[in-house]
Amino acid sequence: MLIETLTAVLSKNALITAFLFMGLLMWLSYFLSEKLTKGQIHGSAVAITIGLVLAYIGGKYTGGSKGLADIAIFSGIGVMGGAMFRDFAIVATAFGAKTDELKKAGWVGAASVIIGVALSFFIGAIVAVSFGYTDPVAISTIGAGAATYIVGPVTGTALGASSDVIALSVAAGLTKSVLVMVGTPFVAKRIGLNNPYSAMIYGGLMGTTSGVAAGLAATDPKLVPYGAMTATFYTGVGCLLAPSLLFLIVRALA
Amino acid sequence: MIIYGVALLAFCMLVGVFVGDLLGSFIGVQANVGGIGIAMLLLIYLSNLGDKKLQFGPMTESGIHFWSAMYIPIVVAMAAKQNVIGALSGGWMALLAGVGAVVASFLLIPVIAHFTPAAEGGNSNAD
Numbered sequence: 001m002l003i004e005t006l007t008a009v010l011s012k013n014a015l016i017t018a019f020l021f022m023g024l025l026m027w028l029s030y031f032l033s034e035k036l037t038k039g040q041i042h043g044s045a046v047a048i049t050i051g052l053v054l055a056y057i058g059g060k061y062t063g064g065s066k067g068l069a070d071i072a073i074f075s076g077i078g079v080m081g082g083a084m085f086r087d088f089a090i091v092a093t094a095f096g097a098k099t100d101e102l103k104k105a106g107w108v109g110a111a112s113v114i115i116g117v118a119l120s121f122f123i124g125a126i127v128a129v130s131f132g133y134t135d136p137v138a139i140s141t142i143g144a145g146a147a148t149y150i151v152g153p154v155t156g157t158a159l160g161a162s163s164d165v166i167a168l169s170v171a172a173g174l175t176k177s178v179l180v181m182v183g184t185p186f187v188a189k190r191i192g193l194n195n196p197y198s199a200m201i202y203g204g205l206m207g208t209t210s211g212v213a214a215g216l217a218a219t220d221p222k223l224v225p226y227g228a229m230t231a232t233f234y235t236g237v238g239c240l241l242a243p244s245l246l247f248l249i250v251r252a253l254a
Numbered sequence: 255m256i257i258y259g260v261a262l263l264a265f266c267m268l269v270g271v272f273v274g275d276l277l278g279s280f281i282g283v284q285a286n287v288g289g290i291g292i293a294m295l296l297l298i299y300l301s302n303l304g305d306k307k308l309q310f311g312p313m314t315e316s317g318i319h320f321w322s323a324m325y326i327p328i329v330v331a332m333a334a335k336q337n338v339i340g341a342l343s344g345g346w347m348a349l350l351a352g353v354g355a356v357v358a359s360f361l362l363i364p365v366i367a368h369f370t371p372a373a374e375g376g377n378s379n380a381d
Contacts, residue, residue: 022327029330044326051333059339069335081331087290089328091267092321094294095301102298112366119362120355127351142347146355154284171344175352178341181333183356191363198367205359205366209290210332217329224325229291236278236287 010073018076025050045185045218052178090213090228097225101196108197109230112204117238119205120147121246124172136251138165143250144242145169146176148208151238158243173208180211185218193219196226203227207234259310259317266297 010017029050030043037046055067064070069078079085102109124146128139141161145152145168152169155161161169184193184202192198203212203226212231216224267290274289281287297318301310341352 018331022331025330025334026327044330047326047330048333051330052336052338054334055336056338056342058334059337065337065340067335067338074334077331078335080328081333081335085324085328086332087271087293088263088267089321089325090290091270091293091297092263092318093325094297095315095318095322097294097298099298099302102295108366108369115362115366116359119358123354123358124351127347127354131347142351145348146351150285168344168348171341171348172351172355174337174341175344175349176355178336178338179353179356183360187360191360192367193363198363201363201366205362206356210336214329214333217326221326225294229294232274232291232294233288236274236283236285239278239283239285240281240287 007073011075014073014076015079016076017073018080021074021077022080042185042218044221045182048181048214048218052181086210086213090209090224090232093221093228094225098196101226102200102229105197105200105226109200109204110233112201113207113230113233113237114241116205116207116234117147117151117241118246120176120207121238121242124169125250134254136247136254137161139254140242140247140250141165141169142172143246144238145172147173147238147242148235149173149177150235151242154239155242155247159247176206177208177211180206180208181214181218184211184215188219193223196223199223199226200230203230203232204234207231207238209235255311256313256317256320259314259319260321261317262300262314263297263318263321266293266300269293269296 026047029047033039033041033043033046058068058071062070066078068074121143125139125143128142133139133142137159138161140159141152141156142165144155149170152173153166156166156169188194193202199216206212209231212227213224216227270293271286271289273292274286277287278285
C-alpha cells in the first residue's frame, strides 16, 4: 500500500517529481565528476551522458519513444525536458550576451547554417548511395535526415518517400543529435570551440538544437546563446533547401 | 518583481516563435524559421535599452536569471527523454549517416572560424 500511494503521488505531481529527480541526478553527476575525473569531465557532461543512458533504459523497458519519460512516475521529465521549457531556458541564456560579437560573426554564422545543411545532406546522401540506394527521393530523404531528425521526415513527406526510408532518416538525425551531445566536450579544444565566434559557427554547422544545447552546456555554458542563435535557423533552412535545391542536385547526379 | 522578468522572457519567446512561424509559412516550409533566435535577439535588444527607457530592477533580472540557471538541468531532462533506442534501431546506414555528418561538421569548424575576426578568443582586440 505504501508503494502504491507513493507511486500515485509521484505520478500525479510528475513535474515536481522531475525537479527532485533532476536535482538528485545533477548532484550525483557533479559528485562523480569531482571524485572519478577530478573535474576533468564536466559535471554537466556526466549528467547528460547519464540522462542518455537512462533514456536508453526507459526506451528498452517501455518500448516507447520518449526515453525515461515513458515511465509514469518520470513523465514530468518529458515536460521539463520538452521543447517548450528547453526553448524558454535557451532564450533566457541570451540575457547578457554581447551584441558586438553577434554582429561581428553574423555573416559567417549565417553562411555556416547553409554550408552545414548542405554538408550534412550530402554526407547522408553519399552514405545512402554506398548502401545501394538509387532512388533520388530516398537518397535525398536520408540526406535530409542527416541534417536533423525534423528535416528528414519533412523532406520525405514532401517528396513522397516510403515510411521505412523516413524512419531511417529519423534514426540518422537522432544519431547525429546524440553524438553531438556526447562528443562536443571531447573535441571542443581541438576544434577551437572556446569563443563566441566558433560557437556561432558550431551552432550553424551542427544545427540540431538539442545536440547543440546539450553539447555547449557540457563544454562551456557561456557559449550557449551564440551556438543556439544560429542552430535555431538550421531546421528551417534545411526544410527549405532539402526538398528543393538539394533534391534537384541529387536528381541531376543520380 | 520576479514575475516581470519571467513575463518579459515569455513575451520575447512568444513573439519570436510567432515571427518564426510566419517566416516559415511565408517561404513555404512546414517549420519554424529561427523563432528562438529572434526571441533571443529581442531579449538582448530590450535588455540593452537599460539606460534609456526600460530600467530592469534586480528582481526583474533574477526572474530571467532563474531560467537561465535552470538551463542545464532542463537540457539533462531533455537528454533523458531522447529516443536513444530509435537512434540505434536504424542499423548501420543511419548510424553512419549521422556519424559522418557530425565528424565532417566538427572538422569544418576551425576552417570557417579562420574567416572570423579575432578568432583567438580575444574580446576586443579586433578593429
